[in-house]
Amino acid sequence: MIPRWGGKEAGLLISQGAFLMLRTYLSLVVARLDGEIVRDLVAGNGRGFSLGIIKWCGIGGLASYTNAAIKFLQNKVSIAFRTRLTRYMQLPINGNPAETLVASLVSHTRHDPRPDSILVLILLAFSGKLKAVEGRHEGEFRGLHSRLITNAEEVAFYGGADLEKVFLDNGFKNLRLWMEGIYKIKIRYNMLEDFVLKYSWSAFGYLISALPVFLPSWSSRRDDIFHNVIPQRGEQGRMKDFITNKRLMLSLADAGGRIMYSIKDLSELAGYTSRIYTLVSTLHRVHADAYLLSRGTQPEPFSLSDVQGTLQKGFDGVRFEDTPVIAPSFFPRGGEKILEALSFVVQPGEHLLISGPNGVGKSAIARIVAGLWPVYRGLVSRPRCGGMDGIIFLPQRPYLSGGTLRDQVIYPHSEIDMQEDGRRDHDLMRILEDVRLSYLPEREGGWDCRKEWKNVLSGGEKQRMAMARVMYQEPRYAFIDEGTSAVSSDVEGLLYETAKDRGITLVTISTRNSLKKYHTYNLSLGLGENGTSWNFERIGTEEEKKGVERELQDLREQLSNVENWRRRREEIEDELSRVWVRRAQSSSELPPPQYRLSGEGLETAAAAEDPLLRAK
Secondary structure (H helix, E strand, O other): OOOOOOOHHHHHHHHHHHHHHHHHHHHHHHHHHHHHHHHHHHHOOHHHHHHHHHHHHHHHHHHHHHHHHHHHHHHHHHHHHHHHHHHHHOOOOOOOOOOOHHHHHHHHHHHOOOOOHHHHHHHHHHHHHHHHHHHHHHHHHHHHHHHHHHOHHHHHHHOOHHHHHHHHHHHHHHHHHHHHHHHHHHHHHHHHHHHHHHHHHHHHHHHHHHHHHHOHHHOOOHHHHHHHHOOOHHHHHHHHHHHHHHHHHHHHHHHHHHHHHHHHHHHHHHHHHHHHHHHHHHHHHHHHOOOOOOOOOOOOOOOOOOOOOEEEEOOOOEEEEEEEEEEOOOOOOOOEEEEEEEEEEEOOOOOEEEEOOOOOOHHHHHHHHHOOOOOOOOEEEEOOOEOOOOEEEEOOOOOOOOOEHHHHHHOOOOHHHHHHOOOOHHHHHHHHHHOOOOOHHHHHOOOOOEOOHHHHOOHHHHHHHHHHHHHHHOOOEEEEEOOOOOOOHHHHHHHHHHHHHOOOEEEEEOOOHHHHHHOOEEEEEEEOOOOOEEEEEEOOOHHHHHHHHHHHHHHHHHHHOHHHHHHHHHHHHHHHHHHHHHHHHOOOOOOOOOEEEEOOEEEEHHHHHOHHHHHO
């Protein structure tokens, strides 16, 4: 991350230092020349004054180029460090690294109401377009990161980190190339702006001031000019020294002001540096799995420094051995236990349904298998790779990336990967036919159509698109987290049967009991008093059949009482209608209800006759 002496950044810094020294030298030359011009003007030395104006304009051109080069190198150094830092940790630096042309132009227009503002207004139209395009590239680049942050878990489940990195690299490349082009254009405008505002107008002012001296016929006070105003030689020297020292003191005061302002800039830089250091150190700690505590302290149970479990990759199946499900917390605090030690094995062809109420840790099992959550205790085994002949995860919220319709089906692969695998568009069409989405290419305008797919597809279409990705990759195992909740039951059954026919072992997370017929085992979560117990059993056992029969018997008994409940509701409605009619006909209040003593205390006569009212 730190540039070397022979790197590009070091060369830019050395060049900028050289230009800063050149500007300091030119400031001394300009101050001395300013005094000489004023001296010749007061003395009426036309030859010396003309030579001074020529030198002024020449030095002004060199000084304008120097100032523009310093700004250009500053922008180049900024974007070079930003590029290096972005490539190092694949995250953008906060803030804009360069000043914008529009800001400088607007500031000159506000504070310099002179004729050169016409030039500023001429440049403003072109610079506005540059700023608009730059803002669009910045917005697209930040939008890529916002989308990635919002869908980080879904991208991790799909294993799409490499493809998302390509998107980020391309977005930053487009932004960097555009900003470098703007800097090359700005150096010419900065030269012209600096020369016009600092030197051309000063030369013009000197010429106007020299008219009464060198053209006395234009002035009505020619006698005062030649007999009273022109000072002696010693006064001319003192005038030169005064003007020179005045300009140097003004430059010194300006430098002191910059130093005072730089304190604020250094404070902001320290804040940014602290944030970046915290981010970089955290990333290093995560990649190295090093959460170290200070000496003499013990880690809290189930904290990130107390990970003692093992995640094994290369097992033909999914296995949990005495593994508690723990929701991780921020370091160094300990996590929260969701489930007790979990143990089960899923072999090829043995489909598993994970069921239970909301918030009992169903999705947490998928996160542990995918490696998103640590294995604090025990052993978790899974296939080695993702995708074909491996394992794939469908998150609860479908993720649709940017790109074409083809990219949505083959995600996280690219079109080049698809062609290398020997797949073509007609193969993708057959997959869409299997998931009942064959109408999408014609409706949306072909495979190469680019849209914001998360806003185009409906909820059911998004889930079927996720199932299409499963069909495309053809893994041995697939974790499906509520992947068909927005799909009709007939299409849902078709999707599960198609996946099973392709040899995919399904691990489904759902609250629908109707999915049991597509699975071999059922893992029930949220049992026990605390909701941390679980039960793993084979679907279709005698005990399960008895439980289903008891549930059906309860439903039959409830259905047999429907007519009685309906008849009683009509009686209550009739009684209420007669009460309100009687109340309307008579302004007197109704008599209080009659109470009588029962085994449970006082109750009304109506409640004694009505079991529903008695229950209330």
